Amino acid sequence: MIERKLLLGDEAIALGALHAGLSGVYAYPGTPSTEITEYIQNNAPQVRSRWCTNEKTAMEAALGMSYAGKRALVCMKHVGMNVAADAFVNSAITGVNGGLVVLAADDPSMHSSQNEQDSRFYGKFAMIPVLEPSSQQEAYDMIKYAYQLSEQMKLPVLFRVVTRLAHSRAGVEVGEPLPQNALNPETDRTHWVLLPANARRQYASLVEKQAEILACSGNSPFNRSLPVEGKAALGVVACGIAYNYVMENEPEKLGIPVLKLSQYPLPGDAIKAFAKNCDSILVVEDGQPFAEELLAGILGSDYPVRGRLTGDLPRTGELTPDSVGAALGIAAPQSFSSARNLMPRPPALCQGCGHRDVYNALNKVASEYDNARIFGDIGCYTLGALPPFRAIDSCVDMGASITMAKGAADAGVFPSIAVIGDSTFTHSGMTGLLDAINDNANITVIISDNLTTAMTGGQDSAGTNKFEAICIGLGLSPEHVRVVVPVPKNMDEITRIIREEIEYKGVSVIIPRRECMQTLQRKLRNKK
Amino acid sequence: MKKDIILAGVGGQGILTIATIIADAATAAGLKLKQAEVHGMSQRGGDVQSNLRLSTGDIYSDLIKKGDADLIISMEPMEALRYLPYLAGDGWIVTSSHTFRNIPDYPEEDALFQELGALPHVATLPIEDVAKDNGLPKSANVVLLGMAAKYIEILSVDQLRQSVVRIFGAKSEKMVEANLKAFELGLAAVNSLS
Incomplete structure (x- = not known):
């Protein structure tokens, strides 16, 4: 039975994980990721969900649950990835048993953070698949896919969202829950004991898996091309939520084809095929110019690629439908300019605190x-x-x-x-x-x-x-x-x-x- | 048909409750919606806003484009002005006239209200006073919703009223009664303004 629910992006992720047969969530609170764990705490008493002391203990406990054959989720804000990094990177070397999804909630514009680091770099660093939903519905659907992918590749999967998706509500169609995995602890020790001899073998195996991981991106149900007739002067590569800002500007009316990307590593062949039908490409991505830099390697330095590095989009801060519209050459018909009698109102400690x-x-x-x-x-x-x-x-x-x-x-x-x-x-x-x-x-x-x-x-x-x-x-x-x-x-x-x-x-x-x-x-x- | 609404206020004033009521009514009416909220640090007495987009068709962006907002609903007059570049030429501002001064350099009130009053489509009401005078000190935000009801258009006044009943019905009968009264006060006030 399909039911429609009004959910925050974070809640869609939580419900998606529950419906994927989640056995435990491990997290330290951090804006904008906190509501994922809270939703599970409030709605699923059968799932292990108590707060952890920090992101590293969370990551390690989740790896232990995965070792035991069950599906585990780790949630943190982007800077939490720095704390969890040792366990995170090495979990790609050991590999996983039960599905393991690591959710990083990035905060472009630093609404509640001290930097705007882009977690996709961590996924590339650890050499694992990265998923980045464009909408609340996709976030829900993608979590189940993430667990399948994790168990298929025997690797953790990084799931990256941004504040604007985490803290925005939309109607989401939800399906039936899957049962939890049975307890099935790992019996083989060699790939869990990262002594140098084992670690070298495990790392070689991770390197060997890269072709398959890339092929998965190429066939991903979440990456798709919206072509136009004939060759276009400009094509847009839109990553994650940036796809929405592009679509809001109705690129089809401008004759601009769009390649929507929600799974990494970047599918090189699809990008090359897309670029062949365009004279230039604008990369629209929230966060740091991750895909923009990599496109030069895929398409060659002669192919004109524009984005945050070239100044076509702002180098810092979250994207908006306005900044993306401007990069597409659309002038915003604004009726009113900024008010004169207006002062900033920064947050403050509560009265009586x-x-x-x-x-x-x-x-x-x-x-x-x-x-x-x-x-x-x-x-x-x-x-x-x-x-x-x-x-x-x-x-x-x-x-x-x-x-x-x-x-x-x-x-x-x-x-x-x-x-x-x-x-x-x-x-x-x-x-x-x-x-x-x-x-x-x-x-x-x-x-x-x-x-x-x-x-x-x-x-x-x-x-x-x-x-x-x-x-x-x-x-x-x-x-x-x-x-x-x-x-x-x-x-x-x-x-x-x-x-x-x-x-x-x-x-x-x-x-x-x-x-x-x-x-x-x-x-x-x-x-x- | 679409309606892009910006809800504005100061952290703690209850704009998310207004958003919840409108979103519930929209969901019941089968509309598509997106509602971007502010959580985290700004909720501690800073400026907060929610972009609420309602439509009969697909909605892509969680954020409203500049010049596209049909309606600004604000719990505080200066906060209403903060989003002026987002307001469409024929858009409405519905705002409380009660200033919230938790910053040392708050603008001069006469100038503030002069600027607000010079805009083409504005409805203001001292909602805190209206709420207090009627024994509903905790329902000022629902008075504001009542004021905004007839400008939301994509939802009928009655659809919003039913949502007030549903949302507060989950809490208590007494709260339903108080908030319905607050809603009607806002509605009546706007009708007497125009």
């Missing part, structure tokens, strides 16, 4: 020193960089606050302070703290604990109720693990403790602990 009290206290104490530096991290509290606080001096990657503070202290910066959230601390801060403790670095670490993963909407935080034990377990002396409640009336106590711990020559941890206002209000609403 405990991070506010932490920054008020920290700013007060830091101002008493000439050269205090405060290293920030990734989460709601990164908003402390903006006015009125302007409290942090850095935000780079998950966990970097502690290790950067340590490096700066090693170089002589004093006071050197790290501010990190509870979930970020367990994600990637603990190992850095161990380095600092072992080196007796002169740093003060603030673990601002709001008992949740707040930025992404309030998911469970892996270390809740365990932070003092973790810090002491890593070797910190208990008298330098201080807990405070960040509310305005405690300001004197908090500033006194920060001062004392800055003056202590060694590692100290201060844990301001108060529940996130958003999760608190949600609990109160649900109680009613």
Whole structure:
């Protein structure tokens, strides 16, 4: 029976995976991927779905489930791929048993991210098939195909989406669910034990599979050509969601043929055949100019290829139907120009948020020193960089606050302070703290604990109720693990403790602990 | 037939509820739709928007082209102006006149309303006051939906009304009653404006 449902792109992916007989999803929250795991948590109690501590643990656990013969899904935002990369790349060397799909949600325009890296490069790097849906319906349909492909090729499959697909709703026709795979653990050890002798053999086998992977792209039901009569001056190669922006501009009316690509590696023969009937090609792809660069290799450097590198499309940021229309030579009939009485409205920490009290206290104490530096991290509290606080001096990657503070202290910066959230601390801060403790670095670490993963909407935080034990377990002396409640009336106590711990020559941890206002209000609403 | 709508506001004002109601009505009516939302960092008090596209035919892009929006529905007057380049020449702006000031450099109000008032098709209402005066402080967004109802056109006012019943019916009878009242207040207000 076919049923039509209104689904976010993320929800279409989740339901597609469930209907493909998924046994487990492994993920750390990250915009724009979070809603995939949440949908599975809310709709499929029979599927393993608890949040993981970080993307690397998620990737490894999913590989273990695949080893046991079952279908597993790993979800993360694009920068999570950097964290999972060791396990991800090597999973292509071991190969898989049960189907394994790695979902990377890229964020062109950096709506909620610190870069716009394009995960398709990771797929090429690991030498595995990459799928990139153009619509919510295709996302649903493609997941089942991804699991079949993964089990057929005995390789993980990378599934790449962008924010605009992840967070947009559309009607999706859904089918019947498949049963889960039976438990069927791998019996052969040679390709799972990556000692050099085995790894060389496995890598050679991966290289050998490339021809078949390429042939799959050539025959993919998701790649197709929309030709025109005769030879065209311009043809468009449209990747993933970019296909929609092209079609919105009605290329058929302009006599422009389109080659839609949703499966990689790039199908060279199809591209060559398409290019033969065009004088030039415009590559339209969201993210970095991945296909555009590769087309020069496929078509030769004399063939005119245009795109983001040539300035026909903007070099950075997400595509829009307007930017694609402009590249196709369509002038937008705009009636109104930008308003005059308009100011930017950046996000801000919520009223009543405990991070506010932490920054008020920290700013007060830091101002008493000439050269205090405060290293920030990734989460709601990164908003402390903006006015009125302007409290942090850095935000780079998950966990970097502690290790950067340590490096700066090693170089002589004093006071050197790290501010990190509870979930970020367990994600990637603990190992850095161990380095600092072992080196007796002169740093003060603030673990601002709001008992949740707040930025992404309030998911469970892996270390809740365990932070003092973790810090002491890593070797910190208990008298330098201080807990405070960040509310305005405690300001004197908090500033006194920060001062004392800055003056202590060694590692100290201060844990301001108060529940996130958003999760608190949600609990109160649900109680009613 | 198509209708491209931009919903605008500040994170936390409830524009996604308006989008959910319209999308539900469109789904029940058998229309095609795409609805791009903002999740993540901007939801913390920043500007938020949703592109809602309804059509009897296929829809490709999740985003609306500049100059193509038939309607801007906004919970805040400056946020309505943010999407002006997207508005079609004969498009309508339906907005709350209640300013939300969480930035230090918010524009001067007289100039703001003068610019808004000089546009050809604008309906404004202090929806928060209307909602509060009628004992419905949490339903200001549905007052706004009631105001916008007659401009949505591709859906009838009654189809939207039925969707209000369905969406809030999942919560409680009391909420259905309150939000239906809010919807009718908005609708009546617009009819008295024109």
